[in-house]
Amino acid sequence: MTIDPFETIETEIVRTCPLCGSSGIKLYNTLHDLVFESKGEWSVVQCSSSECQLLWLSQRPTIVDLHKAYRSYYTHDDGELRERKGIRFFLSRCKRVFVKSYIKCRFGYIHAGFVRIFLMELLAQLLPSGSDSLAIEGMLLPAIDQPRRLLEVGCGNGNMLKLMRELGWEVEGLEYDPKCKKLVEILGLRCSLGDIREQQYPSESFNAIYAGNVIEHVFDPVSFVKECSRVLKTGGYFVVLTPNAASFGHMYFNRDWRGLEPPRHLQLFNLRNLSKIVTDYGFELKIARTTNRGAWYILGMSTSIRKARYCGSRTAKSHIRMLSCGGLARQLLGRLIQAFLSNRGEELLLVAIKK
Numbered sequence: 200m201t202i203d204p205f206e207t208i209e210t211e212i213v214r215t216c217p218l219c220g221s222s223g224i225k226l227y228n229t230l231h232d233l234v235f236e237s238k239g240e241w242s243v244v245q246c247s248s249s250e251c252q253l254l255w256l257s258q259r260p261t262i263v264d265l266h267k268a269y270r271s272y273y274t275h276d277d278g279e280l281r282e283r284k285g286i287r288f289f290l291s292r293c294k295r296v297f298v299k300s301y302i303k304c305r306f307g308y309i310h311a312g313f314v315r316i317f318l319m320e321l322l323a324q325l326l327p328s329g330s331d332s333l334a335i336e337g338m339l340l341p342a343i344d345q346p347r348r349l350l351e352v353g354c355g356n357g358n359m360l361k362l363m364r365e366l367g368w369e370v371e372g373l374e375y376d377p378k379c380k381k382l383v384e385i386l387g388l389r390c391s392l393g394d395i396r397e398q399q400y401p402s403e404s405f406n407a408i409y410a411g412n413v414i415e416h417v418f419d420p421v422s423f424v425k426e427c428s429r430v431l432k433t434g435g436y437f438v439v440l441t442p443n444a445a446s447f448g449h450m451y452f453n454r455d456w457r458g459l460e461p462p463r464h465l466q467l468f469n470l471r472n473l474s475k476i477v478t479d480y481g482f483e484l485k486i487a488r489t490t491n492r493g494a495w496y497i498l499g500m501s502t503s504i505r506k507a508r509y510c511g512s513r514t515a516k517s518h519i520r521m522l523s524c525g526g527l528a529r530q531l532l533g534r535l536i537q538a539f540l541s542n543r544g545e546e547l548l549l550v551a552i553k554k
């Protein structure tokens with residue numbers, strides 16, 4: 200373990216691949232956190248095994264000091280609790296009704312006719328981000344005929360859990376951020392604080408676990424997957440979303456790719472190594488693909504990070520212009536790329552079933 204005398208975040212060196220134990224090859228040096236402006240200079244290496252190719256921070260915050268990397272991290276907005284008036288509230292209500300209707304039709308919560316399903320899918324495809332952005336709100340889980348237990352790891356403000364409860368699930372959240380825990384509890388939902396490996400959930404106690412944008416943040420992703428497998432019932436669903444290290448955005452922006460997010464993203468997966476870690480620990484893959492539902496944000500932020508670096512700025516905030524024609528163009532470009540290069544989407548999406 201080493202202490203960088205110039206910065207306040209204590210770091211430790213990770214010499215071997217957290218998945219396969221191979222050595223790493225230097226990919227990027229002197230990366231800065233231009234998004235949330237935490238202190239430090241970071242390096243990313245790539246696993247030398249051609250079968251693996253995991254990316255990881257070669258010198259990462261220690262588990263004790265990791266919270267310092269989240270000091271200026273966004274806290275999730277207050278979602279359902281914000282002021283209930285105005286055009287934005289009205290539009291968000293309309294969106295929520297449509298999302299819920301779409302999920303009910305697509306995942307079998309209601310027996311919709313062919314015409315209704317066709318129209319819903321058509322409308323969803325007309326959205327800039329396509330149907331994935333709606334389907335993921337339903338956590339890609341099939342309809343249930345009786346209450347089943349669902350755990351969302353990294354549940355943020357609890358908005359997705361609230362929707363899942365409305366669809367009949369017995370829901371529970373898990374968060375690292377005490378502010379999020381409070382927001383989720385105000386919605387009347389149960390939420391625990393900390394890491395899943397600290398919770399001592401009984402074995403086979405959940406029917407589904409959803410972990411969206413979590414696995415890239417955790418220490419020891421292998422034990423994370425093992426613990427999820429242990430607490431899931433046989434036949435239970437494990438849904439994982441995480442940035443795709445083999446995405447078009449990473450290929451194009453390289454060190455400026457938003458998905459790198461040093462020093463909070465401790466490792467970054469591709470479709471092959473993420474599929475392997477999941478299947479190695481008792482799961483059968485049902486869906487393993489990429490999605491570009493957030494291309495407008497990831498490609499937009501990557502553009503901002505690049506501009507900030509060229510200007511010598513330590514923050515990309517002044518360069519962010521998400522709601523623009525450029526943002527729409529990037530989202531449409533993302534969908535076009537995915538149509539021809541299906542494994543180059545900005546996020547990995549896995550749905551696995553416990554064997």
Ligand SMILES: [Zn+2]
Binds near residue numbers: 217219220247253
């Ligand atoms: Zn490896």
